[in-house]
Structure formats: C-alpha cells, structure tokens
Amino acid sequence: MNAIKKIKNSTNKFASNWAKIVIKNKWPVLMFSFLLVIGLGSQGELEFDGDYHVFFSESNPELEAFDALQEKYTKDDNVIMVLSPSNKDVFTKLNLTAIEDLTAQSWNTPYSSRVDAITNFQHTSAHGDDLYVDDLSYNSLNKSEAEINKIKEIALKEPMLVNRIVNEEGSVTAINITVRLPGEDSAKEVPEVTKYVRDMVSNFKSKYPHFDVHISGMVPLNTAFFEASMKDMGLTGIMILIVIITTFLLTRSIQSTLTTLVVVMFSIISTLGFVGLTGIKLTPPSSVFPTMVLTLAVADSIHIIITMLQKMRKDGLNKNEALIESMRLNFMPVFITSLTTVIGFLTMNFGDVPPFWDLGNITAFGMAMAFLFSTTTLPALMAILPIKVKSKIKENEPVYYFNWYSELARFVIKQPIKLSIISFLAIGFLTYLASKNTFNDEFINYFDESVEFRTDTDYISENLTGVYNVEYSIGSGESGGINNPNYLNKLNEFENWLKQQPEVVHVNAFSEVARRINKSMNGDDERFYKIPSTREEAAQYLLLYELSLPFGLDLNNQINVDKSETRVTVTVKNLDSPQMIEFSKRGEQWLRDNTPTEMHAIGVSPMLMFSKLGFRQADSMLKGNIIALILISLVLMIALRNFKLGMLSIIPNVAPVLIGFGIWALYKAQINTGMVIVFGMTLGIIVDDTVHFMSKFLRAKREYGYNANQAVEYAFETVGQALITTTVVLLAGFAVLSTSSFALNSYMARITVVIIISALIIDFILLPSLLILTNKEKKKVKKKYTSFFFFR
Template identity: 40%
Template sequence: MTEITAGATRLEQFGVGVLRWRWPIIALTILFVVFMAAGGQNLKISNDSRIFFSEDNPQLIAFEALEATYTEANTVLIAVAPKEESGATSIFTADALGAIAELTERGWLLPYSTRVDSLTNFSHTWADGDELIVEDLVPETGEFSAQDLARVEDIAMSEIQLVNRLVAADGGTTAVLVNFVLPDESAEAVTEISDEVKVIVAEARLAHPELNYYVTGSVITSRAFGDATMDDLATLGPIIIGVILVVMAVLLRSITGTIATLLVVLFAAITAMGFAGWSGMILSSGNVGAPTIIMTVAIAHSVHVISTIMLGMRGGLAKREAILESLRVNFHPVFLTTITTAIGFLSMNFSDAPPFHNLGNLVALGVVSAFVFALTFVPALVYILPLRVRPRREGQSVFFDGFGAFVVRRRTPLLWGMAAIIIGLAAGIPQVELNDNWTKYFDERYEFRRDTDYIINNLTGVEAFEFSLPAGSEGAINDPEYIARVDQFAEWYRSQPKIIHVSAFPDIMKRLNKNMHGDDPAYYRIPEEHDLAAQYLLLYELSLPFGRDLNDQIDVGKSATRMTVVGRDMSAQEQRASADAANQWLKDNMPAEMATEATGLTMMFAYISKRNIEGMLKGTVIAMAIISLILIIALKSIPIGLLSLMPNFVPAAMSFGLWGYMIGNVGVAASVVTAVTFGIVVDDTIHFLSKYLRARRERKLDPQQAVRFAFSSVGHALWTTTAVLAAGFIVLSTSGFEVNWSLGLLTAMTIVIALAADFLFLPPLLMKLDRSKS
C-alpha cells in the first residue's frame, strides 16, 4: 500500500519554516485577529420571527399576500384574569371591566398601533325600530350596576366573535388585542413597542393589584427571538470558554497546551464573527450559536498537534523535533478533518432556513481558520513557551494500551454486540415526530413562554389558520350564495378537533340580519337578497367608529373575505393535517376559485421542518458523497475507505433512534444534524485510520497489532477531543431556545456514540476485513 504521508519532506520543510519564522507568524496572527475583531462592531441582530423563512418560501409568500390584501398580523395580546386570592372567578366585575377599558385606551397610544379590540369596545349592534345602533359593549360611564354587569356578561358570552377569542368560555379571562403597522426597520419598532407594553402592564398591576396580566402576540414573539439571541451571546460564550479551560487543563495537564488551545479557539471564533460583521451578516436566534460551535469544533486540531508533541517529548525527542514530527504526522489527518467538517457545515446551505446558511458558513470559516492557526500559530507559540511534559501516567496511554488489547481480544463479541446495539437503537427512528411549535421554541425561563402557556390554557389558542376566500368579482361578497358557502366552511371547521374559534364574515351578516328584523332570533341567518346584504353591510360600516373598520376581514374591492381559524395545543403534524383536510374540503365542496390553502405564521412553522428536511436531504447526500470520496482518495485504499464509512453513518441513526425512545418530538434542528455531525464524527475515524495505516505500512504490523498501535497513539487524543466536543455541544443544549438546545443535545449524543463506534465497532471490523498482510 502507498504511504499516507507521501510528501513528508515538504511537510518537514513547512515545519522548519514555521519555527524559523515563529515571531512574524505570531505577530501577523495577532494583527489579523485584531483586524477581524474590528468587524464585530458591525454585527446586526434580528428579532424578526420570520427570519427563519427564505424569500421564496411558499408559506411566507402566501402569508405576505394575505397581509397585503387585508391588514398586517403584528399583534400584542394582553390577557387579564382575577387573582385567586381576590375571590373573584369572573372578569365581569366593575374593577375588571374598568381595568380593561383603561388598557384599551392605553393600547391606542402605543407606537405604531392601528387597531385595538377588547371586550369593552366590542361593536355591539342592536335595533331601535328601523335604526341600526352600533355602540361599545361597555359604556364609558365608569359605574356599573349589577344589572349592567349581568347584561354585559349575557351579551359577551353569547357572542360568537368574542368567545374563545377575547373572552374565555368560562368567563374567567379576557384580553385586549392591539394591531400594529410596523415600519421597514421593524427591529427597533418591536423593541419600542414591547418596552412600552411592559410599562403599561406594570402600571396596570399597580392600579389593579387584584388582577393578573399575561402578554403574548407576534410582536412579543419577535422580541422573544431577539432576547434569546442576546441571552445566548451573553451566556454561552463564557461558559464554553470555562469548559475548555477546565477540560483541557485536566486532560492535557499543560499550561502552555491549554493556553495555546484556548487562543486558537478564540481566534477562530473572532475570525468568523468578525467576517460576519464586515460582510453585513445578520445574527439571529438561529445562528447565534456559531461562536460556541466554532470554539467547540476548533479544539480538536490543537489537541492533536499538542498531544503528539507531548507524546514525542515523552518518548525522548527534543521539543523542536517533537514539533516537527507532530506537524509531519498530523498535517494530513488534520487537513482532512478540516475539509470534512467544513463540508458538513457548508451543506447547511441546502436548508430552507436562512439562519442555518449563515450558521454553516460561519462555522466552516471558523474551522478552516482553526486549521491554519493550529498548524502555524500553535507550533510557533509552543516553541517559544516552556512546555513541561510529565512522565507517562497510568490511566492515560497505558490505559489505551490495555484497552486496545481488550478490543483485540474481544473483537468478535464486540463486533456482533455493537451491530445488535446499532440495529436496536436505529429502530427507534420511527418514534421521532417532526413538531415545530413556535410558542415552544422558548423554555419556561422566558416570561413570554409562561404567559403564552397561560393564555392557551385559559383563553384562546395561538395556532391561527388564515384563509382568503375569493367571491369571484367586486362586491360579490354580498351574494347570499357566497355567504352561505363561507358559513358552511366555517361550520365544518368548528366541528373539527382542537378548533376552538372561527371568525368568519357570515357571523357579521347573520347578526346584522337579526338586528334589522327587530333583533328576532329567528332571523339570525344569512340575508336572502344581494342588495339587502349590501345595504346592511354599508350601514354597519358607516356606523363603525374610527379604527374598528372591517379592513381586517374584507378586501377593498369587496371581492374576498378573510376567515381566521384558531386551534389550541396542536402539534405541527396536527396543524398540517388540519390544513390539508380543509383544503380538500374546499376542493370537494366549493367552486374552484374558493379552494385556497391555509396560511399564517402557524402554517409557516408547521412546514419549516418538512421543507428543511427536504432541502437538507439533498445537502446531506452530497456532503456524504464528497466526504466519502475524500476518505477513499486520502486513505489511498478503496476497501479501507469504504469500510470507514460504516462507523460514520451509524452514529446519527443511533442518536435519532435514542431520541425517539427518550423524547420523541424534534424540530427544525433535526434537519441539519445528520450532515453536520457526519462532518465532525468522521474526524475520529480519520485520525484512528491514519495511525492504523501508518502501523500497517511503515511498521509492517498485522491488523491486531496495528489496532493496538492506533489506540496507544491516538486513543487519548480522540477521548480528549470527544470529551471537549460533547461538553461544548452540551453547553449549547443549555440554551433557552429550542432550536439551539436540540441541536446541541442531538449533536452531543451523536459525537459520544461516534466515539463508541470508533473504539468498539471500527477496530473489530478492520480486524475482520483487513487481512491482506496478516
């Protein structure tokens, strides 16, 4: 077989050059990092919840078209409920209604607000002879008799447009809903609005201490995305630096080695994030984990270089010769691991979520930077700093000598035992369910999550399906036949599981028809004539106060109406199923022009995993194919190259299966884990096989002896890098943002499983199949 380190003379010359020019290398490295760090001042952070969707995302396009036809869906919902200690169980009290009226008035004063809806200002209609009266449900008198309260409660609890939307079905919670039109620079507007909402809620708590307040809505959701980004930036970086220091100090037991490694990972992270700033890249909650991932992944390069230097010095080499030998034996493996890791992360560009593109590109840049620093800056720095090498310790290489002997001795039961474990864990994959719920992207450390959970459980749902139902021509929404069709669709949806509220145009028309017939309940039905319906609608619109028109439900040409369906506690799979069923119902029962599909923020997130997995499936296949080809070429052995793929394919399958058994639900992060981890876990295989093939080719050892040599040479380094990688991704899993914590935990699981595969599955496989020189 051809030697894997062909071209070693050039590598020796490279090493000699690094040591000769050590001071310029150190100085230029520091200057470069300082320049890149200056780009950090240009970093921009987005709090837009829609940043996870590309410009050509069909759900986003449909939602923006709906907003352009009607009104934008930028909302803040402030829910109000009596405290348990107050003794009240209903919001139909003088104090509660007074508090709601005050919040309603304050809502109009919020920046960029265009509409405020609440129980108190609900447009109640009734007839006075032939005259239609439109007035606020709760008059602005400030005083309420028992009779007034009973009247308000009776009307509100029988109003289909209020119950399970602005008033809970049990009357225990109500809400004020504020709509906004945001400027183009919406990030600042979101912060301004949410800060002002906090002020008015705090004042309301002081004025009405007997009430509890809960805040949610799309504007508050966007603020939560921004808060999650800032929280992760502020907390994850320092934690991972601390983890690196502790783990490296314990495992390397070298101050110089620890300092060199820490500087490399910091330099790599600064380089990538500086590039993000200089290039105008936008940070968001979906890619804010880039520095943590870079610092975690970049460790391996330095660990292999420094570990080999220390191993050589323990073997009697002088520091200079040990550095040169380390560069010679590690250049190709470290170069290969850099390429494979970068390819894995670059495959994230196939994702449908733009933040993942930036995440993949930044980490790939950080990994390449770490490669350059590890093979230039680290040798130069180690050469000028004192490097104290302790005698070989029991429990380090000695342990791996014994472990290698154990694997050789028990190779057959290990091979079949690991095969059984792989099959058993992979069988759990069908238990994994794709379930992206944007309200659960944040854990309970966020007030937004706690408040939203309360509102879901006690007032209304937050899963909204939006339909724009065309009538065919201008003014056609007044056609009784069209109204009847929409009403039929609304009633069908009301009968579906987990649907708690439907807001539809026919509800208004049936109420107006009843009003114009002396409030006779028998006339709560659709007007019988087009002209009559048009007259009722015109009269109603002319009677509505400023800011409470029907533009949120009717388009300008009166050629289409908006129907909003609200679900409660639905999984993404249930949301997709509900939308598909509705679309099929429309196709089966309505004219072709009315067969529109559901849209809205809910539908965008319901399909985010599905669309990302479809994109990443292509990216993963391409990444795996390129990495596999690189391994075969680099190892200069088709059989060994193909054989090396087995322990790299199975870890992701095993971790997903284990996830299926333990947790079940997984979100958008799952779409990128396989490609990302494949590029990472192949690193261990490359280093193990490089040492194995060196033993077979240079030392002419048989497979059993070569396995023991590989364990003795690289076992401790692989254990060290795996420990640090797993620790780093576990740090990412402490994020309060679900996309980051699930990515961190899944990746950590895969990395640990990969080490088990490389230690317990790959060697027995090699010894069984590689018998050419036994």
C-alpha cells in the same frame, strides 16, 4: 530515541518542513496571526434579527401564500394581553374600568392600527329603522349593576367574543393590539413595541394590583427569538471557562492550555469579523456559532498538543523535535477533519431555513480559521513558551506503566467478529427506532418553561383561547360578491363545519357579521339571525354597518378592498405539526367538495408555516447530506490513499447519527427543524475520530510494517488519549449549548452529545474490528510492546 522516523511521502515532508518554517519564524508568524485577527476583528459589528420571518426563505410557498393574504387584508402582527382579575369576574365596575383604561393606553402603542377588547366591542342594536353601533361598555364606573349584568349577558352570548376576547366563565379577558410594523428595521421596531407594552403593563399592574397579565402574540414571539439569541451568545463565556479547565486537566500543562485558548479566541474573533464583513444578521440558530467554533477549534489544537507531549514524555524528544513530529503525524488528519467539517456545515445551504445557511457558512469560515491558527499560531507559540515535561524514559532502565488503551486494543483484537456482530445488531435496532421519530415544529415548544413567553402563552391557551390559527381567504369570483346570498350561505356552512371540528376553539368569519347585522336590522329578532335573503339587503346592511364603525375598528381585517373576498380565521388548540397540517388540508378539502371553484382556498398562517418547516427542511437537506457523504468519503479515499478504507469509513461516519436518532426516539420521539441539520453538521465532527484512528493505523502498516492487529494497537496507543480529550471537550461544548432555552439549539445540542459519544464508542470498538477483519495478513514483524506493561 533521538531521531524522527524517516519520512516516506511528500505529505509528511511538507508537514515537517511547514513545522520547521513556523518554528524558525515563530515571532513573525505570531505577529502575522495577531495582525490578521485584529484586522478581521475590527469589522465584527453584530446585528440581530428576531423577526420570525427570517426562518423562511423568499421562495417558501407557505410564506408567499401568507404574505399574499396579508396584502389583501391588513397585516396582523399583534400583542395579546390577557387579564385575569383575582376575583375571577371580569364584569364588575372596577374591572371593566381597568380594562377601559388599558384599552385606551394600548392605542398609543407604536405602530398600532387596531385594539380589540371586550369594552370597545362594536355591539349592534336597532331602534326603529335605525342601526346603532356602540362600544359594549364605556364609562363603566358610572353604570348600574343592572347595566353591568346586561353587558355580561351580551358578552357571554356573543360568538365574536367568547373564546376569543373573553372565556365562557367571564373570568379572563384579552386586549389584542394589532400593529403594522414598517418592516424597515425589525431590530428597532420590535423592541420599541415591546418596551412600550412592558412599561404599560407594569404601570397597569401598579394601578390595578389585583390583575395578573399574560402577554403573547407575534411581536412577543419575535422578542423571545431575539432574547434567546442574546442568551445563547452568553453561553460562550461559560464554554471558554470549561475549555480552560478541561484542557488543563487533560494536558496537565499551563502552556498548552494558554496556547489552546489563544487559538480558540483568534478563531472566534476572526469569525466575528466574517459576520460583520458579510452583513449577516444573527438569529437564534446562527447566534450559537461562537460555541460551535470554540468547540471545534479545540479539537484541532488538542491533537497536535497531545501528540507533542506524548513524544516528549514517552520518546524523550526535545520540545522542537516533538513539535515537528506532532505536526508530521497530525497535519494531514487535522486538515482532513477541518475540510470535512467545512463540507458538512456548508451542506446546510441545501436546506430551506436561512438562519441555518448563516450558521453553516459562519462555522465553516470559523473552522478554516481554526485550522490556519492551529497549524501556524499554535506551533509558533509552543516554540516560544518554555515547556518542560517529566520524561518517563531513563537511560538503561526499563519503565513499567499501565496503558489502558493497549488493554482496550487487545480486547478488540481477541474478538473482532463477535464485536462486529454485536455492533451491527445494536446499530440495526437503533436505526429501526430512529424511523419512529416524527416531526413537530410547534413554535411554542421552541422555548422551554424558563421563558416567560412560553409560560404566558401556555396560560392563554389553557384559560382563554388558542394561539394557533389557520386562515383561509375565500373568494366570491366577482367584485362585491361577498354580498351574494349564495356566497354567504356557503361561507356560513363552512363556518358551521369548522365549529364542529374537535380542534377548533373559535371561528371568525364574515358570515357571522352578516347574520348579526341582519338580526339587528330586523328589530333584534332572533328569527332573523341568518344570512340576508337578497343581495341588495346584504349590501345595504353592510354599508350602513361600516359607516357606523369608528376609525380603527373597521372590517378591513376581514374584507378586501373590492369586496370580492373575505378572511376566515380559525383558532385551534395547540396542535403538533402533523395535526396542524392535517387540519388545514381537511378544511381545504371541504371547500373543494362543497363550494364552487372561486371559493376554494388554501390554509395559511405563521403556525402552519412552522408546522411545515421541518418537513420542507428534511426534504431539501436530503440532497445535501448525500452530497456531503460522497464528498467526505472521496476526501478520505484520496487522503488515506486507500479505496477500501475510504469506503469502510462510511460505516463509522454514518452509524453514530443513526444511533443518535434511535436513542432520541426513546427520549422524545419528536424532532424539530434544528435537528434536521444534525447529520451534515456532525458528519465532519465524527470524521475527526475516524480519520485520526485510520491515519495512525495506516502509518503503522506503511512506516513500521505492522500487521493489522499490531497497527490497531499502535493506533490506540498513539491516538487514544487525543480522541478521549477531544471528545470530552466536544461534549462539554455541546452540553453547555444543550442548556439553551431555545429548543432548536438545545435539542440539536443534546442529540449531538449522543452522536459524539456513539462516534467514540464505534471508533474504539467497531472500526478497529472492521480494520482487522478487512486487513487479514501474515504477521510481518514482532511488535515492540506485547504485554500488559510497556518495556523500553
């Protein structure tokens, strides 16, 4: 065949004319692309933000409540170092001396405001009418064994210490450094603290090698976020190598591989420029954009290249004819795919997690650039490069070769009803399973066990104290009201109720301080280990105690300025999101049922914020997903010029997501915030398969006059290889991302892999079956290829 098929509509004419213009002006087009990339790329200055606050929008009510609590008291970003001596006994001269040494060094941590350790715990005692407040242990090396044993006895009976600073056995202890980060530049402040702490711990272990040290806290959490971002950015290099190998194996063309690589690199570099121009700071979720753009950009290029090579090999067209024909056949499908993918990613802006807004906007821009380069740079470069393929068409000689895609088409054509029923039953069952997934946004589980922060935090949870907490700011309704015995007794009741809850590890409440001071002021008599009987007594004791506390160890972290509210911090076991939310609500309900109105409070904490994040994200994304589905369906209706097929496309576009979450229910049955965006993100990707198959189906009916069965077979023959190729590349990209140590990214990638495979199966089985069943008509022409082999 020497001539290109007659063009029947303006879209085809535009695509062909566009291709001809690009081929004719290939060098100027290539130069313009290069200059555009250089111009954008020169603006690509990347900044990273590892602060956990970036996961919450400014209007997030949990964040507002948490910030309000920190304004009343002190900010409590922290580093907790847990020390485990090899002899499993903290209370020896050498070990206490080592703890004293590390505690002293900890005060020099940048931005530190407080250091809590077993040695500097402010122990109260009374001598006559005098109250003495001293470090529990100091100059430990010179103490006698009797004094050491006394320190141990006091520490292991002290509610403020046990399961918070030291475990019940006295084998593990902690040093907690509270830091007040200015918040002006977290990219500088957090690494500064981290570097000091790591160097300090390294020197400590060199001096005291019999100690193991495990580090956790909010600052290490921020560091883990930052390091996860950097590591995931590094996956791009691996993906580029995979794309090169995969593209070459599937196209068997060095030129095609080189051209695809150029389009990919141009798209990524341009997107880097967009990030720099918009001033977006990268976070763990948004840092994966290079892999996203790379993977999706390959899909655009592959369709054009595969069709071009097919036309040269099977139809005997020369390079430029094949390139023009490929652009004619693929321009509109590639445009629709790019547009729907952009729509899908932009719907992330409906969510409540700013890093995913950034990921959506960055990737949407990258997809727009990928479409531009795949319809300009790609044909220009292919026109320049020498491409020769071995044609399978010889003059006056029939050619026999097996076509797997034709056989699959005939398999579907023979039994569309049966395949449709089986498909819908499977989809229905997996949709039911999908409803069994539950949300769980434990921030500890955001990291796998290859991350030191995760293993250290798990160790701390198992051996000393929980790392999750819930905080309540309990008001008294008046200035100085925290000294009112009625208030203190109710606070004490709340403290006791909390300690009885099975999830609770430790409770830190001002009522404990009041009881302890009262006992000390009454000759350390255990009978007075209770709330003072009068307001005057409570106020006097508190004043005397505060005057005795050293700088940095005051009660500002528990009492607000006018002494009208106190802070209750409840440390709990590692609970999943629903359990954390339920526990917080249970505490709030107890306060409503048992205390006056002024003492009612809501539970807040970073852990609670993360627990509610997935639910909030799901609620806010629902509207976005519905809008995306409607817009994409309208785009397909307009592009395909067929209302029925536009409506039909909803099935193969939605079903893969339902299947993906159904299979996920069998795998983990828990989803996190990162997975909530999967519907909007993959919707555009799934459309790639659907729109290319449908466009070829319609082209066969409109241009060749084929009936439904013949059109389905034509679609398989012309687009089957390209769909397989793009699916393999997409799978490779998301499989690489699934190795991320950061669960928001790896879980998202893993379920996307399942969805992409499901989309291909549905578009090869269910979609053609539905096209046949909804397009019943008489056979118009006899198709050229009707046997197990092709004859030309």
